[in-house]
Every structure is written in C-alpha cells, then in structure tokens.
Amino acid sequence: MNLKKLSKILGLSQTTVSRALNNYPEVSEATRERVKAAAAQHNYRANIRAKSLATGRSMAIGHVIPISTRHEIVNPIFADFIAGAGEIYSRNHHDMLLSVVPDIDEERTYRELAAKASVDGVIVHGPRQNDPRIALLKSLGIPFVVHGRTSDGDTDYSWVDVNNRRSFERAANFLFDLGHIRLGLINGLEFMDFAKRRKDGFLAAHKTRGLHAHPVFMATGEMTEGFGYNKAQSMLGDPNPPTAFIVSSMIMAIGVRRAISDAQLKMGRDISVIIHDDALSYLPNGADIPIFTATKSSVHEAGKLCAQMLLDIIDAGDQTPRHTLLETDLTLGESTGPAPK
C-alpha cells in the first residue's frame, strides 16, 4: 500500500492524504478521520526512504562501534547503552543504524554516513584523549553526542557522562565514616578516562581526611575476575592490609570475593566491599550475588539521555554544546560494615 493507491481509494489527492496523516492543520477534521481510518485499515505506513528523500531528514541515528584492536568499549556496557538509546529512538520514530567496524575504518565510516546522508546524527562511544573523531564530526557538520568525556581541555561538544570522580569520592568517604582507614582500590586501566576520574575521586577523599593512599593499595588493570582476585589477594597479604575495598566493576568484585573467601574472612565484618558498576544488567540477576553492595548508576540511563540529547539538538537545529553529568546512587548492603577493631 502506498500514498497513491490510498488516495485513489479515498477519492482524495495525495497531498490531502499526506497532510491528514501528518497532522497538518489545514485539513478538515472529518477528512482527517476518514483518512486515518483508511490508513489503519489498509495497514498503510509511509515509505521511509521516500519520506527521507523528500524531507531531507533520514530519521535515523548512527552508532559506530569500533571493534577489535582496542577493547575500551566493553561489550556488556555497550549492549546496555544501546538498549537505553533504542527505547528513546523508537518512541520518537527514529531508527538506529549500527555500524560495527574495525577501528581502522572508523573515520571512513563517519565520512560515509555523512556523505550517504543515512543518518541525522551520531553517538560517539568510548572517547579517548584528544579524540580525532570529535574534530572530524565537527568538520563534517553532523550533529553528535559523546558518551563520556575526553580528559583534555576541549569540551566544546555535547556529552553525557557519569560523575565518576564524585562517585568514588563518596564511596571512600562513606568508608572513612565507618572508621576504615586503609582502603584498597581495584580499578580499570587508567588510560581510560573513567578509571582516571575514579582514582582522582578516591585520592581526593583521602586528601580531605589528611590520609595517605598507599600506591600498593591502588590497583589498575584489565577488568577481569582474575585481576580482581590477584590484586585483592596480594593486598590482603600485606602485613597491614586494607579493611575495605572499592571495586570498579562487578566482574572484578567476584574475584575480590574469592580472595576474601580464600583468606577466611567474612565480608561485612572483617572486610567491607563497595562496588561501582554502570551496567549490572549484563550479569543476569547480578543482585543475587551476595557480595553486592554498590554505588549504582546505569549506562542504560546514559543511553537514554544521549539519545534524547541528540534528538533535541537535531530538532533545535542548534549545535551549541550541551552537557549532562549523571550522579550515582549509593545503595548499601550486607557487604559493607564498620571497620573491624
């Protein structure tokens, strides 16, 4: 079914039918009703490509996922984010175009998206220091929103990010308030922006308390179970070990728990644990893992916000940068208790 046929059936012009369907004011209510009924009856949906061609808007947002060489974009995070963004898109009748490309081809992909006019805007994932994509997209004139920030000076673009620094500062302060003095930090790789900010927050909390963060108690590395295990184990082996851990992801925390269990310690009594994880949903029923006690935020939420921000920018036709900084929730559980005597 297409406009032509539908208008023929109705005995109206294509123009009127189009106007009725698109809620133009100049159509009489009677006609509109009749048109909409007929459209529904014949399951008519405007051909999106024809529509795009005529309007110059593609009604699609692009997500470019660079693959392989680097793994800054951890899969589960990405899935959660996409789910959030997707919700917003479908609610606003936009499509989501996913390009999974070797990171070498990333620039070419952006150029193509722009030249082929297949999207109205793009979301940038996993920003790096001085990220070249930002300059590229600016020069291409295509609206974009970055999920995360680069740590360098230039923040002259739109972004949505979690307040990682503050989140870790709060977690540390919370433990200090419970009487803990020696905290262990199990963190991700520090060349990743979020990990650096988390460490900064951790250090800031120490500073205001006049405490010293022992370098040995600040581990940075791949976010794996094994890494969490190894680092927690070695920290616990210290003659003067930490009495609490702040862990940068659930998967590492699982390793931390194993180390605690090996050391015959009881969580919440002998040792406390706080986890920060943005994407708990990738561990189905993550919460049934008894270690769970976390500062909780959500990439899912970030996905929604990025998508909404981008649509707003496109809608407004105004590209002055916007920023959203997400705060985290501190949810407590049985794995966190006062410092042991």
Add this chain to the structure above:
Amino acid sequence: MNLKKLSKILGLSQTTVSRALNNYPEVSEATRERVKAAAAQHNYRANIRAKSLATGRSMAIGHVIPISTRHEIVNPIFADFIAGAGEIYSRNHHDMLLSVVPDIDEERTYRELAAKASVDGVIVHGPRQNDPRIALLKSLGIPFVVHGRTSDGDTDYSWVDVNNRRSFERAANFLFDLGHIRLGLINGLEFMDFAKRRKDGFLAAHKTRGLHAHPVFMATGEMTEGFGYNKAQSMLGDPNPPTAFIVSSMIMAIGVRRAISDAQLKMGRDISVIIHDDALSYLPNGADIPIFTATKSSVHEAGKLCAQMLLDIIDAGDQTPRHTLLETDLTLGESTGPAPK
C-alpha cells in the same frame, strides 16, 4: 556533492556517471577511471535513500531486540552476535537497523519494518516454542533467518544454530573416558531451547555408557554466579558427590569454582570442570580465569553466518529454507583431569 553536480563537473550525463560508479560493463575503461577519480576527489557517495527508492532495495537488515519481560536474550550474547553480523554487513555494504522494543510491541515492529520498506530482511533472535514471529514473517513475505531453533516440528525456515546436544554429549563422553562416573550438570533454564538440547546430550552420553544420570546432579536455573555456587555446593555436599562438572556458562562456572574453593578441593585433581560458553568475549580476557577449560564455540561466528545466510537468500531471491549447524571445539586446560581414585 550529488550525482547531478558530479556529472556536470565531468561533462557527462548522470547515467554514465552512475554506470561508471556501479561498475556497469558498457562504460569505457577510460571514462570509468575518470569518473571514479572525480568521485573520490569530491568525496562523492551515492545518497543511500535515493538509491533505495530507485532500486526498491533498502540495503539494510533489521534486528529486532525484544526487551524486558523475558530475558532469554542475554545481553552479552546479543552484543557478540551483533558484532559478528555487523562485520558481514559492512563488508557487503549493508546497514544494520536495530529496533529495541518492549516484547509486547514486537509484532507491530515487524509489521512496520515491512510496511515502511526499511529493511530487506530480518534476523530473529531467541526463538521460542511455536514462535508466532515465524508465521508472521512468512505471511509478510519478508526474508528472515532465525538464530537458534524452536524445538517443535516446524523447521520450515532458515536457521543457524550451535549443535548444543552434540557438544554436551562430547563433553560428558570426554569425562567418562577420563574415568569419571558421576558428573554434575549446571545448566540454564530448560524452557530455553539450547538448555534442553544440552541436557539431552548429557543424558545421551550416559545412556550409551549404561550409566545413570542422577537427577540431583542436573541443575537447571538462572545463569548467575550465585546459582552456580549454590548448586555446585549442594552437589559437592552429597555423600557420593560428582567428580566433574559440566557448566553451561562462564558466569555460572565462576560460582562453581567458588564452591570448589570453599570445599578445599583442587581443580583438575580432586574435581574437573568443563565449561561451555558461546560468548566468552563478554568477560574481557575470559581466558585468564584459571578455571577456564571449555568446549568453545562462538555466537560471534553465528552472527556472521546468520548475516551471510540472509544476504544470500535476499540475493538469490529464493526463500527455500537453509540450515547451518555449528559444531563446537573442545579445548582442554588444567581444570580437567582424570577421575580421582
């Protein structure tokens, strides 16, 4: 830059330029070279929507991801699959359209995709028993490939699946060959097709050996760390416990290991473990988890195969069902050893 301008610059007709760019044979080599050079120079890319409108092909494949109510489609699996499929698409100049929708709206989404003519075909994720989507897509006449199978009779559609049954049969037989007699199975929810097939394979191996699989040693439930821990712990508490586990996912295996560690057993000596996981990549560096010893296959591979199959079907214009059954690799490691005396 568009065709019109480009052809004007070249002093040729749009037709010739189009033909040159699309590698039509009737264009002279000299012209083609000239045209391609100019196109490259001006960074010309055909407007994809105009092209689609003219050709009737959208050059896009749809993936509909139902969200929320059910969680059969575990995020990480999905991410890995998408990455594989995406590779194939970009290699073949297709776009990937992702629709994340509440599962209630799934049918409507398919109808829309068809009516709006926004995709040339779709991939169906997470098939259920007597899945209504299959009938729907057939009636809509839109080419599709299913990732997985429904267990019911009707396999009159194209699918790509892993040979779960055979994989678990082999794993069990491998352990039997090592002298194990009592095996524990830690499996996913059995209403999910793959879990059922896995159990079938497990049982089949027992049968050919004349062995009896104790129901208490076959656990089925949510694929979480906690579930793996609880079940392994209770099985190990049996007066006559299993000497080996076959585990249906890495995350459950992490729980299994914790239980083993709690029980003061040494893996590979006192107790063996084999893991089957289709999507190891979602645990970054999954292999550094020392428990790792797995029958390994890959959803990533499945994604590629689904995508390729769908493109072939679309290309051939022939919808007779095709099937691909993926076999798994059995990779051994230090967590698997002979049965203890």
Add this chain to the structure above:
DNA sequence: GTGAAAGCGCTAACAT
C-alpha cells in the same frame, strides 16, 4: 479545505 505539479537523488528502460 483541497488539488496540481515540481522535485528530493538516484536507477533503468529505451533510445542513439
């Protein structure tokens, strides 16, 4: 309030 006609950027049949 409704319609006729042009045009979005491309491809494809039909010339030549």
Add this chain to the structure above:
DNA sequence: ATGTTAGCGCTTTCAC
C-alpha cells in the same frame, strides 16, 4: 559507449 526520459513514494510550494 553515452544520453534522454520516466519514475521510485513522498513532501511541499503554489494555485484555487
């Protein structure tokens, strides 16, 4: 080997 023309399905002036 190249050009002319029509048309894909829609929106959008412009006219009535």
